Structure formats: structure tokens, C-alpha cells
Amino acid sequence: MKRFIQTLKNIFSIEELKNRILYTLLLIAVYRLGYYIVLPGVDSSKLNIDTSGLLGLLDTFLGGAFSKASIFALGIMPYISASIAIQLLTMALPYFQKMQKEGESGRKKLNQITRVLTIFVTIAQSVSYLQTTIPTDALLITRAAFTISSVFILTAGTIFCMWLGERITDRGIGNGTSMLIMIGIVSRFPRAIYQEAVSRGTGEALIFVLEIVALFLVVMFAVALTQAVRRVPIQYAKQVVGNKVMGGQRQYLPLKLNTSGVMPIIFAQALMFIPSLVAGLFAEKSDFASSIATTFNDYTTWEYNGLFATLIIVFTFFYTAIAISPQQIADDMKRGGGFIPGVKPGISTSDFIATVLDRITLPGGILLAVVAILPSLASMTGMTREFAQFFGGTSLLILVGVVLDTLQQVESYLLMKRYEGLMKSGRVKGRTETVAV
Structure with missing residues (x-):
């Protein structure tokens, strides 16, 4: 304190x-x-x-x-x-x-x-x-x-x-x-907390406390997902400039586990209304269409969450592919005199970065899908709908990302004025990081 x-x-x-x-x-x-x-x-x-x-x-x-x-x-x-x-x-x-x-x-x-x-x-x-x-x-x-x-x-x-x-x-x-x-x-968070506390009452006070603890753990999980980075080492060749030897230091190319942020969830949610909308047009003529409309109008069904998770993983690969260009990164590294140890500059570097991206994008997409369906899982346990929304999804990822970015700016001012940072264990890292190329 x-x-x-x-x-x-x-x-x-x-x-x-x-x-x-x-x-x-x-x-x-x-x-x-x-x-x-x-x-x-x-x-x-x-x-x-x-x-x-x-x-x-x-x-x-x-x-x-x-x-x-x-x-x-x-x-x-x-x-x-x-x-x-x-x-x-x-x-x-x-x-x-x-x-x-x-x-x-x-x-x-x-x-x-x-x-x-x-x-x-x-x-x-x-x-x-x-x-x-x-x-x-x-x-x-x-x-x-x-x-x-x-x-x-x-x-x-x-x-x-x-x-x-x-x-x-x-x-x-x-x-x-x-x-x-x-x-x-x-x-909306204070109101959600109040409604959940009232719905549980004094008889289920312990369950409410466990829900708060679970919410804290979910937030920590979202922070870890947002911050996780695969650091690719980059070595810069030494150059003689006048009487000084420049370069020669090792830096890192930070490839985030969740490069796409909340965009896959937003795109997937925008498409999830289509099955129920199309099926609703034929609901009066077909029992199958009626069941489809009913199923996809309920965000707690396994069919809804299965399709939702699949779309998120697909959009994670899609958005990562258009947001990061391994070829451009490789070209920038080559112009700057940098190379990845053990990898030839040019096409080989581009292929190496693309391979690393493919390997981290799949687990990143799966973990992002888990965060996205957590609110529906929370609703199944009997939580109020408004309180369950804070257990994951776009809302939680936006909260975590904005708070980290803001704290990073505050810490930058503190360090610039030679004060201690916000944390003893290390610097606060936001979502925006400089690529070392």
C-alpha cells in the first residue's frame, strides 16, 4: 500500500x-x-x-x-x-x-x-x-x-x-x-456485480466468492494471452563508420501469440447471426430449419459454440496473414544488415518467419476461441447474463488491451523522470511493440 x-x-x-x-x-x-x-x-x-x-x-x-x-x-x-x-x-x-x-x-x-x-x-x-x-x-x-x-x-x-x-x-x-x-x-460492471450478488443471495455467498476468484483467473489468462510473444533472435553485422565499429548486437523480432487481437471474434460474431436468419426464413415450412433457427439463437448450445470457435480459428489465420508479411520483414532485415542465426537472408528468412507464424497462430487461435466461448460456459453455471459477459469474449480482451496500453504510457512518463516503474518485477508491456528490424 x-x-x-x-x-x-x-x-x-x-x-x-x-x-x-x-x-x-x-x-x-x-x-x-x-x-x-x-x-x-x-x-x-x-x-x-x-x-x-x-x-x-x-x-x-x-x-x-x-x-x-x-x-x-x-x-x-x-x-x-x-x-x-x-x-x-x-x-x-x-x-x-x-x-x-x-x-x-x-x-x-x-x-x-x-x-x-x-x-x-x-x-x-x-x-x-x-x-x-x-x-x-x-x-x-x-x-x-x-x-x-x-x-x-x-x-x-x-x-x-x-x-x-x-x-x-x-x-x-x-x-x-x-x-x-x-x-x-x-x-456496466458495477451493475453486473450487483445483479449477480442479489441473484445468489446470502445462501450462495460462497459461490459468489468463487465466481469472483474465477473472474480474476480468467483476467490473468487474458493478460497472458495478450502478452505472450515468440521472440526470434536477430543478429546485426558489424559495420565500420569512420573510426567507430557500429552494430554487432543481438535483438529480437517479437511475434505475438495473438497477433490478430479481437478482430477474429468480431468477424465471427458478425457472421453467427446468418444461420438463424436463413433458417428463420424457412422455419414455418420445415421442422429442420426451425430447429436450426432455435439452436443458433441460443449462444449456449454446443453447435453455436462449435461453429463460433471454428470461425475464430479461421479468421485468426486470415487476419494474421494479411497483418504480417514475412517477405517484407525479411527484406527490411536484409536492408538493415540483420539476419537470423543459422538462416540465410532472403527467401529462407521469409520461409522461417512464416513457419514460426503458422506454429504459433494455431494455439493462439485455439486459446482465443476458448476466451470467446467462456461467457456462454459461465452462463450455463447459472450466472446472470450481464455478469457472464465479463468472463471472456471481446469485452474482456478490449479491457485488458486498453489498460495495458494506458499503464505502459504512464510508466514511460515515470521512467523518463527517473521514477520507479509501476511494477517491481519488470516493465509493463502494452500491445504495441517495435519490431527490431
């Missing part, structure tokens, strides 16, 4: 770090304030928005704003969708690839394109959200007037959230976009 208090004193003794933390807290407070502002023309007491399946995940990311029909009902998610689309285009189209290689000017152009695309995505999602989730009996004005006004408000709300995220990134602490998502998830 004494060390913890001293660390807090060290943090707030650094003027720049203190200002960044306070600025971040202020913007987070503004963001949460928008949760309580309901769209004009809606009677919130008559809202009964279904948040099952993918909509439930979206509502979790937005801290409940989606189900409350607030002005931040779509939050930062359209910006996330636009960013993913631009990222995929950057990997597929030469025009965007060229723009990405232009340095700072290219990055600014891509950011501007992402912002413009966000507006169109938000408008499309706003219309869909208003038409399919807001019941007519909850409206205080005509449907047409409500739709037109709310599309403008929701779009402005998303743009404002995007601006908040950029301000946190530039002048605050941590990645602003990820921080807003994390705050939405964390805001």
Missing part, C-alpha cells in the same frame, strides 16, 4: 502527466453525460429494445446507450467500422497502399477519408437503428419528423465521440477510441 501511494504521488508530481490524466477524465465525464440524454421525441419509459445476440454486444460496448436511445446510441462504432474498412482497403488496393507509404501526409489523407466514410456509415446505421429498434408507441412525434431529426442528432453524436477520441489520443492518456469503448464496458 505504501508503494502504491508513493507511485500515485510520483504520477501527479509530473505536471504534464497530471494534466493529461485530468484532461482524459474530463472528456470521459462528458462522454458519459451523453448516455443520459435521450433522443428528442422519445418516451424512454416505453422503450423495450431487444439487445440479444450481436445487438447485446454493441450495447455493451456503448455502455447501454444503444438500448436507452440516447444521443450517443451509435457512439464510436461507425468510426470503428469505417476504420476497419479503410484498413482492409489499404491491404487490398494499390492506391491506398501508396497513400499509406507517403508518411505523415498519407496518414492525414487516410484519416480524412475515414472521417468522411464515418459520416455515411453513421447515416446508414442511424436510419436502420431508428426504423428497426424504436417502437412507434414510444414516439411523441410523427415517425417521419423523428427519423429526420434523429439522423442528424445521431450523426452529430458519433462525430462528437470521434472528436473526443482524437482529443484523448492527442492531449490525454491512452488511445482515445479504445478508451471510450472501454469506459462503456466498465460502466
